[in-house]
Amino acid sequence: MDNRSKQELVKWSPTFSVGVKLIDDQHKGLLNLLNDMFNHVTGDVAQERLYFMSVIQQAVQYVKVHFSTEEKIMIRTNFPGYSEHKKAHDTFVLAVVENIKNFEAGKRWALMDFGKFLKEWILTHIAIMDKQYFAYFKQIATRKADGRLSINQSDLSEKH
Secondary structure, eight states: OHHHSSSSSSSOOGGGGGOOOHHHHHHHHHHHHHHHHHOOSSSSSSHHHHHHHHHHHHHHHHHHHHHHHHHHHHTTTOOOOOHHHHHHHHHHHHHHHHHHHHHTTTOSEEEEEEEHHHHHHHHIIIOOOOHHHHHHOOOOOOOOOOOSOOOOOOOOHHHH
């Protein structure tokens, strides 16, 4: 592979942070998976297909765990945008499943196209939808003595 393909195509930036370490760490993991995928774009269709088959189930599982984590936090904090956010997650999973079915059926498929689809969705989702629940968390959180924001049961019962 040439040096271009070894480069990290999506660098983590503080602008992606939603302020919840667990979620930020999971987002970093998603970006690592995405970069790994782009690093396996070689132009060799057989090689790309083999790579895709080896990682796609792991990637799907990672995404499901991440979405479940976000959704549990939203439910526990009574986030008003939960149903819209859940619907976006479900739509994304269906789109990925459709891509996998097309791949398995031998339809025209390219790792680069799939990677671009993931990149666009992940970055847009983090930048727009995930920031909505971060803004909400900041509204209901209490600033602790050490300066950190956290949400506990009293924050939830007092404000909702």
